[in-house]
Amino acid sequence: MPHKVRIALDAMGGDVGASVVVPGAEISLRRHPDTEFLLFGNRAAIEPLLEARPGLRSAARIIHTDVAVKMDDKPSQALRYGRWKSSMWLALDAVKKHEADVTVSAGNTGALMAMAKFNLKTMQGIDRPAIAALWPTLKGESIVLDLGASIGGDAQHLVDLAVMGSAMARVVFGLDRPSVGLLNIGVEEVKGLEQVREAGRLLREANLQNLEYIGFIEGTDIADGTADVVVTEGFAGNIALKTAEGTARQFVQYLRSAMSRTWRTRLGYLLARQAFRTLNEKMDPRKVNGGVFLGLNGIVIKSHGGTDAEGFASAVDLGYDMARYDLLAKIEQTLGRSGAGDSAIRIGEVAS
Numbered sequence: 001m002p003h004k005v006r007i008a009l010d011a012m013g014g015d016v017g018a019s020v021v022v023p024g025a026e027i028s029l030r031r032h033p034d035t036e037f038l039l040f041g042n043r044a045a046i047e048p049l050l051e052a053r054p055g056l057r058s059a060a061r062i063i064h065t066d067v068a069v070k071m072d073d074k075p076s077q078a079l080r081y082g083r084w085k086s087s088m089w090l091a092l093d094a095v096k097k098h099e100a101d102v103t104v105s106a107g108n109t110g111a112l113m114a115m116a117k118f119n120l121k122t123m124q125g126i127d128r129p130a131i132a133a134l135w136p137t138l139k140g141e142s143i144v145l146d147l148g149a150s151i152g153g154d155a156q157h158l159v160d161l162a163v164m165g166s167a168m169a170r171v172v173f174g175l176d177r178p179s180v181g182l183l184n185i186g187v188e189e190v191k192g193l194e195q196v197r198e199a200g201r202l203l204r205e206a207n208l209q210n211l212e213y214i215g216f217i218e219g220t221d222i223a224d225g226t227a228d229v230v231v232t233e234g235f236a237g238n239i240a241l242k243t244a245e246g247t248a249r250q251f252v253q254y255l256r257s258a259m260s261r262t263w264r265t266r267l268g269y270l271l272a273r274q275a276f277r278t279l280n281e282k283m284d285p286r287k288v289n290g291g292v293f294l295g296l297n298g299i300v301i302k303s304h305g306g307t308d309a310e311g312f313a314s315a316v317d318l319g320y321d322m323a324r325y326d327l328l329a330k331i332e333q334t335l336g337r338s339g340a341g342d343s344a345i346r347i348g349e350v351a352s
Contacts, residue, residue: 004034004036005032005034005035005036005101005323005324006035006036006038006100007036007037007038007100007101007103007104007323008037008038008091008092008095008099008100008102008104009021009037009039009091009103009104010040010041010087010088010091010103010104010105010106010107010112011039011041011042011087012041012042012045012068012069012087012107013068013087013105013108013112013303014071014106014107014306014307015071015305015306017041018039018041018042018046019049020106020308022039022046022050022056023049023053024307024308024309024310024311024312025037025060025316026053026055026056026309027310028313028316028317028320029055029059031313032317035059036061037056037059037060037061038060038063038091038094038100039060039061039062040087040088040094041065041087042064042068042087043064047062050062063090065085065086067085068107069082069086069108069112069115071107071108071305072108074110075108075111075113078108078110079111079115083118088105088111089115089119091103091104092115092120093119095298095299095300096120102298102300102319102320102323103116103298103299103301103319104300104301104303104312104315104319105300105301105302106302106304106305106307106312106315107305108305109131109302109305112300113131113149113293116129116293116296116300117296120296120297120300121296122295122296122297123296123297123328123332123335125335126164126295127156127160128150128157128160128295129150129293129294130145130146130147130150130161130164130165130234130294130295131145131146131147131148131149131292131293131294131302132145132147132168132294133145133147133290134172135222135244137224138223138225139224142225142229142230143228143229143230144229144230144237144241145161145165145229145230145231145237145294146161146234146237147238147240147241148237148238148241149293150233150234151233151235153195154195154198155195155198156199156202158182158195158196158199158232159199159202161231161233161294162180162182162199162213162229162231163208163211163331163335164294164295164331165178165180165229165231165294166211166229167327167330167331167333167334168294168330169229170334171321171322171325171326171330172321173228177211177212178211178228178229179211179227179228180203180212180227180228180229181215181216181221181229182196182215182217182231182232183219183230183231183236184196184216184217186216186218187215189215192216196216200213208334210334211334214227217230222240223244289303289304289307289311289315290302290315290317290319292322294331295331297328298328299319299322299323299327299328301315301316301318301322302315303315
């Protein structure tokens with residue numbers, strides 16, 4: 001990609017909108033000066049924030065709309081009144097029209113997925129999109145998907161997730177052949193739902209060159225970093241994500257309570273507060289931020305709605321990497337396509 005990376009921002013998305021989006025874009029621009037921004041939203045709210053940031057102002061353009069999707073809107077409501085004119089829709093449409101390389105929004109997740117699927121459509125051979133995110137582990141980070149884009153799925157859907165997740169891992173981690181594990185209730189081949197066992201068989205027999213299938217993994221293996229990519233359908237994935245977020249908050253609260261119990265523990269906290277701050281940032285989902293919508297004809301990044309400027313910048317950084325290092329091309333390559341032909345990853349036919 002020889003040109004600058006062009007990023008479309010839903011400037012009105014999230015709990016507070018432009019007051020986080022604009023400074024977050026400025027932070028990301030410092031890290032990636034070869035970026036240009038299209039900010040979609042209310043000019044009156046965005047312009048003063050840009051004028052206070054001359055470096056960002058020279059790399060950004062405002063496209064005005066006073067229509068914004070609310071955080072509590074149902075997807076059907078958002079589509080009904082926000083199609084063609086909301087900041088979320090217009091940011092997605094910029095990718096469809098090749099005016100931007102990636103869209104980043106902190107807005108309503110359900111509305112963003114519905115609009116993205118309606119506007120960008122799914123890639124040929126991919127039935128349903130997925131949400132993938134970086135997950136902190138004892139070894140560094142893994143990619144976990146699907147985190148709630150859709151519920152349920154047959155064996156082929158799980159294979160599609162493995163393909164898309166491995167392509168993302170090749171971009172983010174720079175791996176030639178990322179390891180992929182299927183989340184299951186046990187590592188034995190006889191355990192789990194039929195579709196999970198069938199997906200395992202298909203992946204094992206296909207022996208795809210762009211990923212290394214390592215078999216079933218359990219919930220504890222996610223935090224251990226056993227696999228570079230963890231694959232599960234959206235129901236289980238979303239529960240795993242929310243459980244991990246709740247456990248992280250519980251742990252931090254327990255730690256704060258313990259550290260404030262006596263003057264000795266308070267002194268210990270003062271001496272180690274930088275370490276505790278680092279721990280909190282690593283475990284806070286608002287800081288470790290950015291989910292990728294995979295399987296669409298375009299790159300869409302979902303930021304946590306309650307994030308701060310630094311967290312939003314992390315989501316923008318992720319979008320930059322996905323665009324700069326050709327995520328979509330790598331998914332196509334892993335799918336085994338040479339153009340408009342059928343996908344070689346329909347391995348149910350190949351392996352049977």
